[in-house]
Amino acid sequence: MxxxxxxxxxxxxDSAIEILSEYADEVEEIxxxxxxxxxVDFDPLQPGKTIG
Structure with a gap:
């Protein structure tokens, strides 16, 4: 998902990362x-920068 x-x-x-990190197995920043x-420029094949 x-x-x-x-x-x-x-x-x-920072607030979004803090909240998402409580519930998600992995949080990435793109x-x-x-x-x-x-x-419009999202490419699901490009990896994001993993946070935390």
């Missing part, structure tokens, strides 16, 4: 572009 969270500030990024609610 994949869950994406858009964080527009460093503090929100930068991308959201346009009209769609992640």
């Amino acid at each position: 994949l869950l994406a969270v858009a964080a527009d500030a460093p503090a929100r990024r 930068e991308g572009t959201l346009r009209d609610g769609d992640w």
Whole structure:
């Protein structure tokens, strides 16, 4: 299962990572572009940076 969270500030990024880390087996960080609610440059074959 994949869950994406858009964080527009460093503090929100940190909060999202903290919350997700409590429940997820793995949390990754990937930068991308959201346009009209769609992640337009997401490539599921590219690995993200594992957090924690």
